[in-house]
Amino acid sequence: MEIIKKLEWRYAVKKFNENIVLPDAKIEAIKEAFNLTATSYGLQPIKMVVVKNKALQQQLAVSSYNQQQVAQASHVLVLCRETTINADYIANYFKRVQQVRGTSNDILDPFKQQLIGSFSKKTSDEVAQWATNQAYLILGNLLTVCAATEIDACPMEGFIPAEYDKLLGLQKLNLASVLTMPIGIRADDDVFATFKKVRKETVESVIEIA
């Protein structure tokens, strides 16, 4: 199948072609795909920062243990969790449901109250972890959409979130960086593009119960 071929084509890029800028249409598709990702309860606790600024990318690269992909990439996508998931945030979601679908408050209210109650019982660490999980889910979607649209990418956990937060001014937006992913087009001389994929055998990683 086409999508499997695309997943085989993708790899974690070690060197981007610095001279290629991704066309706006591809960036728009990525933004759309990001926004369409399923999230827990539909609460969308993640925002995406799209950086296309070489000076800033240089600084972000320093805060990414000098991984040069961040500096070379056409764009850098930073997935950031909302740091204030409270009753107001949840109520806003239900307001949106009502506006989009015209669902009555009578129907929405019990679930809304239940959700607000459930989140009020979580510690701030638990809420942060819940949001972080959603960032990973979104990354999984974006990686596949990048592959499907022939965008090269390098997903990264290896960076210093506090420094990203500072460089991107995230704190005053009530955001905290979780994951980063430079995207662009692979350099012709990135030898990693030619390496065989290392994976367990499918029979080793999949258990079937019929």
Added chain:
Amino acid sequence: MEIIKKLEWRYAVKKFNENIVLPDAKIEAIKEAFNLTATSYGLQPIKMVVVKNKALQQQLAVSSYNQQQVAQASHVLVLCRETTINADYIANYFKRVQQVRGTSNDILDPFKQQLIGSFSKKTSDEVAQWATNQAYLILGNLLTVCAATEIDACPMEGFIPAEYDKLLGLQKLNLASVLTMPIGIRADDDVFATFKKVRKETVESVIEIA
């Protein structure tokens, strides 16, 4: 773009057509896609259980707060984290790299020792969280691959992991369930298929820095 249309087509299915069994070719593609997902350090700490057994699905549905999709679905995918990520596990990964790529031990050893050292410093909760993150990343990939291949799906956090672990005999496989996702084909009368998607405006959820 085609992939965006597919993401718009997908929704969290509330009712599957119980009479439709997904063809083997589609299940094989899902297994392949699962196995091709990028994971942190390439360590693949997640296995996938594929359940196609109505009696077992009935039991899993009970352990999913009676969400009937689990019972109705053609197949149920359960993403499970490895509970024993230790020096042996990591060493096995490097053995595989050597076998697949023929990379010499001289090149692999420093990174291998660094990774083993880094994991030995993590608490078991930290390792579990790290693996859980990877399950979410895989779910994000699978959701998109399902959409691309016209498989309907319902990703779920709402189930009782301890009961799944028991029903699937996961403990003796050193596995613990993290996420579950029934897949199949939507029922003709699932009204949720007709609901408008509720999402923030893209301008609200994406921040551009140029």
